[in-house]
Amino acid sequence: xxxxxxxxxxxxxxxxxxxxxxxxxxxxxxxxxxxxxxxxxxxxxxxxxxxxxxxxxxxxxxxxxxxxxxxxxxxxxxxxxxxxxxxxxxxxxxxxxxxxxxxxxxxxxxxxxxxxxxxxxxxxxxxxxxxxxxxxxxxxxxxxxxxxxxxxxxxxxxxxxxxxxxxxxxxxxxxxxxxxxxxxxxxxxxxxxxxxxxxxxxxxxxxxxxxxxxxxxxxxxxxxxxxxxxxxxxxxxxxxxxxxxxxxxxxxxxxxxxxxxxxxxxxxxxxxxxxxxxxxxxxxxxxxxxxxxxxxxxxxxxxxxxxxxxxxxxxxxxxxxxxxxxxxxxxxxxxxxxxxxxxxxxxxxxxxxxxxxxxxxxxxxxxxxxxxxxxxxxxxxxxxxxxxxxxxxxxxxx
Amino acid sequence: xxxxxxxxxxxxxxxxxxxxxxxxxxxxxxxxxxxxxxxxxxxxxxxxxxxxxxxxxxxxxxxxxxxxxxxxxxxxxxxxxxxxxxxxxxxxxxxxxxxxxxxxxxxxxxxxxxxxxxxxxxxxxxxxxxxxxxxxxxxxxxxxxxxxxxxxxxxxxxxxxxxxxxxxxxxxxxxxxxxxxxxxxxxxxxxxxxxxxxxxxxxxxxxxxxxxxxxxxxxxxxxxxxxxxxxxxxxxxxxxxxxxxxxxxxxxxxxxxxxxxx
Numbered sequence: 001x002x003x004x005x006x007x008x009x010x011x012x013x014x015x016x017x018x019x020x021x022x023x024x025x026x027x028x029x030x031x032x033x034x035x036x037x038x039x040x041x042x043x044x045x046x047x048x049x050x051x052x053x054x055x056x057x058x059x060x061x062x063x064x065x066x067x068x069x070x071x072x073x074x075x076x077x078x079x080x081x082x083x084x085x086x087x088x089x090x091x092x093x094x095x096x097x098x099x100x101x102x103x104x105x106x107x108x109x110x111x112x113x114x115x116x117x118x119x120x121x122x123x124x125x126x127x128x129x130x131x132x133x134x135x136x137x138x139x140x141x142x143x144x145x146x147x148x149x150x151x152x153x154x155x156x157x158x159x160x161x162x163x164x165x166x167x168x169x170x171x172x173x174x175x176x177x178x179x180x181x182x183x184x185x186x187x188x189x190x191x192x193x194x195x196x197x198x199x200x201x202x203x204x205x206x207x208x209x210x211x212x213x214x215x216x217x218x219x220x221x222x223x224x225x226x227x228x229x230x231x232x233x234x235x236x237x238x239x240x241x242x243x244x245x246x247x248x249x250x251x252x253x254x255x256x257x258x259x260x261x262x263x264x265x266x267x268x269x270x271x272x273x274x275x276x277x278x279x280x281x282x283x284x285x286x287x288x289x290x291x292x293x294x295x296x297x298x299x300x301x302x303x304x305x306x307x308x309x310x311x312x313x314x315x316x317x318x319x320x321x322x323x324x325x326x327x328x329x330x331x332x333x334x335x336x337x338x339x340x341x342x343x344x345x346x347x348x349x350x351x352x353x354x355x356x357x358x359x360x361x362x363x364x365x366x367x368x369x370x371x372x373x374x375x376x377x378x379x380x381x382x383x384x385x386x387x388x389x390x391x392x393x394x395x396x397x398x
Numbered sequence: 399x400x401x402x403x404x405x406x407x408x409x410x411x412x413x414x415x416x417x418x419x420x421x422x423x424x425x426x427x428x429x430x431x432x433x434x435x436x437x438x439x440x441x442x443x444x445x446x447x448x449x450x451x452x453x454x455x456x457x458x459x460x461x462x463x464x465x466x467x468x469x470x471x472x473x474x475x476x477x478x479x480x481x482x483x484x485x486x487x488x489x490x491x492x493x494x495x496x497x498x499x500x501x502x503x504x505x506x507x508x509x510x511x512x513x514x515x516x517x518x519x520x521x522x523x524x525x526x527x528x529x530x531x532x533x534x535x536x537x538x539x540x541x542x543x544x545x546x547x548x549x550x551x552x553x554x555x556x557x558x559x560x561x562x563x564x565x566x567x568x569x570x571x572x573x574x575x576x577x578x579x580x581x582x583x584x585x586x587x588x589x590x591x592x593x594x595x596x597x598x599x600x601x602x603x604x605x606x607x608x609x610x611x612x613x614x615x616x617x618x619x620x621x622x623x624x625x626x627x628x629x630x631x632x633x634x635x636x637x638x639x640x641x642x643x644x645x646x647x648x649x650x651x652x653x654x655x656x657x658x659x660x
Contacts, residue, residue, distance in 0.1 A: 035647075036613075036640055063615070068531065069539035072591075075616050075642040076424030076492070077576040083646035084428055084575050 029105070029126035033062050035119045037079075046126060051098040062124075065095050067102065078109070082122060086111045092133065093126070104133035185240050192233045200226045224272075234297075235364040238371070239349060248368070250291035250375045258288040258295065262320060262329070265299045269307070276307050277315035284320055288327045288397055290376055295329075295393075298369040298380075302331040302391050305365065310389070311335035317388075325398035327378075332390035343382060369393075401480045405446040405473060406453040409481075411438030416483050417660070418444040418509075420474065422492025422516075423590045425576040426452025429491055432649035436657070441487070446477060448494075450582035452575075459582055467493065467593050471500035478508040487511040487660055488604075491645055492518075492616065493590040495625075500595070502604045512604040513656055516642055517625050518617040519595040527596070530618050536591045543584035599628035606632035607659040609652060613640040633659070 023030060029046030033039060042057045050057070050065070063071045070093060081088045087110040094102040106129040112121040203226065207219045238248055259282055266278055306316045310333025319330045338346070345351045347370040352363040366380075369391075373380040378395030401407070408427065417437050419430040427445040434443050447454040448470055463469040474497060478486070488509040490498035495517030502509045521529045522536055578586070606629045610622035619636070626634040635655045639648030 067538070068535040069542045071615055072539055073424075073542075075614075076422070079641060080425050080429060080643045080646050081576045083643065084425075084431065 029124075031062065031124045031126065033122040033124070037061050037063060040121060049097070049103055049128065050095060067094060067096060070094055082109060082111060092129065095126075104129050106132065181240065185237055188233070188237055188240060193230070196226060196229055196233070235368055238368045239364050248294070248371045248375045250294050250372070252289050252291055252376075254289045255287050256292065257284070258290060258292070258320075259284050261292045261296050262299060262318070265296050265303065266318065269300065269303050273307055278303070279315045279317045281317065281319045282321070284322060284327070286322060288322075288395070290395070294372045294375070298372045298393065299329060299331070301365045301369045305391070306331050306333040309333065309335060322397065325396060327395045327397050328392055330390055330392040332388045334388055337386050338382070338384040338389055343384060346382060347380070401476050404449060404455045404458045405477055407477065408445040409442065410434070410445070411441055411443045413441040415441055416444060416481065416486040417441040418474075418477070418483070418486060418488050420446070420488065420490040420494035420498060421448065421451065422490075422494050423586055428452070428575045429643065429645055433645050433652050433656070436653045444477070444481065449473060450586060451578055456579065456582070461585060464585060464589060466589055467497050467595070468500055470497045470589075471504060474498065474501035475505045475508065478505060483508050485510045487513065489513040489515065489656065490517070491515040492642065493593070496593060496595045499598055499602055503598060503601045506603050509604050511660055512602060512606045513609070513659065514606065514625065515609045515645055515652065516611055516614055516617040517608060518621045519599055519625060519628070520593065521591045521616070527624070528618070528620050530615065530621065531591070539591065540584060540588055543580065543587055596628065599625060600630065602629045607655070608632060608634040609644065609655055610634055610636050611639055611641060611644045612637065614642045616642040
C-alpha cells in the first residue's frame with residue numbers, strides 16, 4: 001500500500017498562537033487604566049503575582065495596588081510624567097499582594113489616545129524585579145559604603161597632612177634650637193675665654209717684671225684661679241652641648257694605648273698637688289678605643305674630686321685594667337662615706353655636696369663625667385662606705 | 399550665580415501684570431506646559447524651578463535653608479524682587495500653594511492674587527484636622543526615599559547627578575521632568591509632608607482662589623475647604639478633574655477657572 005505524506009495533520013500538530021492567551025498568560029503583567037485611573041483590564045499573570053482574582057482588581061484604582069508612599073510618589077511623579085511625555089519607562093513600583101506583602105516590579109507605561117487626542121487608556125507592562133531590586137540595593141549600599149570610605153580616607157589624609165606639617169614644624173624648631181645652641185656655645189667659649197686669656201697674659205707679665213717672692217705667691221694663686229675658671233668654662237660648654245640636645249660628642253680613636261693618657265693626667269695632678277699620694281695599679285695589656293681627651297677629662301675630674309673630698313691620711317688609688325673584656329678605671333679615696341641620699345643625686349647637674357666654699361664648683365663635674373661614660377657606651381658608678389669611696393668607669397671592649 | 403540662573407527662570411508673554419507659576423514636589427516647571435501658554439497674551443508669565451528640581455542650579459542647594467518651606471518662600475520673594483514684581487499673580491501647585499502663602503505674607507505688595515492648585519497646609523492628621531495621612535505613612539515615605547530605591551531604578555540615579563552642567567543631555571533622558579537627586583528629593587519630601595502652615599492662612603491678604611480636584615489623595619476636598627475657611631474672603635472652585643495634577647490632566651478646566659478669577 002502506498003503511503004502519502006500527512007501534511008494536514010502535521011500542520012494541525014503545531015498549535016497556533018492565541019492572542020487572548022498571549023495577553024492572559026504572557027511572562028509579564030499587563031494592566032490597562034481608564035482615564036480616571038481605574039483598572040479596565042488586567043491579565044492572569046499579574047493576578048497570579050498579586051494572588052487576586054481579576055474582579056478584585058478591575059474597577060479599582062490602580063494606585064490602590066500601591067502602598068501609601070508608593071501612592072504619593074505615583075501621584076507626584078509618574079502620573080504627571082505620563083501626561084507630559086505620554087509614557088514612562090523603567091519605573092520601580094512595589095505592588096501589594098492579597099496577604100499584605102509587596103512584590104518588587106519594574107513598569108513601563110504608555111497612553112493610548114483616540115482620534116481627537118483624547119485619552120482612552122493607559123497601558124502598563126509590569127515585570128517582576130525582585131533580583132534586580134536586590135542588585136540595586138546592593139549597588140546603593142556599595143555606593144554609600146564607598147562614600148563613607150572616601151570620607152574616612154579624606155579625614156585620614158587631612159590628619160596625616162597635619163601630622164607631617166607638625167613634624168616639619170618640629171624639625172624646623174629643632175634645627176633652630178640646634179643653631180641657637182651652637183651660637184650659645186660659641187659665645188660662651190669666645191666671650192668667657194678671651195678675657196680669661198687676657199688676665200692670664202697680664203699675670204705672666206707681672207710675674208716677669210716683679211720677680212720677688214711676694215708677687216710670685218700672688219701670681220701663682222691667680223694662675224690657679226685662672227686654671228679653675230678655665231675648667232668651669234669647659235664644663236659649662238660641655239653641659240650646654242649635652243643638655244641643649246646635641247649630647248656630648250666623642251671621637252673614638254682606634255688602636256692607641258690608654259695608659260700614656262692616664263699617666264699624663266696623673267702627672268698634671270701631681271705637679272699641682274705635690275703633697276698628695278697617688279697609688280697607681282695599671283694592668284692594661286691591650287689598646288682601648290676611646291676619645292682620649294674625653295677620658296682624660298673624666299679621669300682628671302675623678303682625681304680632682306678624690307683630692308678635694310678624700311682623707312689626706314690615705315693615698316688615692318687608681319686602678320685601671322681589663323677583666324673579662326671590660327675595661328675599668330677606678331679612683332678610690334678614704335674618708336667619710338657619702339650619704340645614700342647624696343649618692344642618688346651625685347650625677348645630676350648642678351648638684352653640690354657639703355663642701356668647703358673654696359672648692360665650690362658648678363656641680364657639673366660628675367654629671368659631665370657620667371655623660372662621657374655614657375657617650376662611650378660605658379657607665380660610671382660609685383660605691384661609698386666608711387672605708388673608701390670608689391668611682392668606677394666600666395667599658396665593654398669586645 | 400544670579401537668581402535667574404539659580405531658579406532657571408523663563409519669561410514669556412507680555413502684559414501689565416505678571417503671573418508666576420510655581421511647581422510642587424515631584425516634577426519641575428513643565429507641570430505648567432499646558433496652562434501657562436494660555437496666559438501669555440494677557441500677562442507676562444514667569445516659570446521657574448525650585449532649587450534642587452529641574453534645571454535649577456544644584457550647587458545652590460543648601461540643606462539647612464531648604465529644610466523648611468520658608469527657604470523656598472525666600473527664593474520666591476527674591477525672584478519677585480529680581481523681576482521687580484508688584485501686584486502680580488502667584489499660581490502655586492501643591493506644596494507651592496503654601497510656599498506662595500509664605501511669600502505673600504513676607505512681601506504683601508508683591509502678589510495681589512494668590513491661586514492655589516490642590517493646596518494643603520498640613521498633610522498629617524492632627525486631632526480633628528484631617529490631613530489625609532498618618533504620621534507613620536509619611537515616615538514610611540521618607541524612609542523609602544532614604545533607601546533610594548523609591549520610584550526609580552537606583553542604577554539610573556547617577557545619570558541624574560551626572561548632568562546638572564549639561565542640561566541638553568537631560569532632555570534626552572526619559573522621565574527627566576520628574577527626576578531629582580535622591581537626597582534632595584528626600585529632603586524636599588520632608589519639608590513638604592511634615593509642614594504645618596495652618597496658622598499662616600489667616601494672615602494672607604492677597605485675593606485667593608483655591609482650585610480643588612476631585613479624588614485627590616494628596617489634598618482632599620476636606621483639606622481644600624479648610625484652606626478656604628481659613629483665608630478670609632477666599633474663593634474655592636471644585637474641578638471635575640480628578641487626581642493631584644489637574645494642570646496636566648485637565649488643563650482647560652484649570653485655565654478657565656484661573657482666567658475667570660484674574
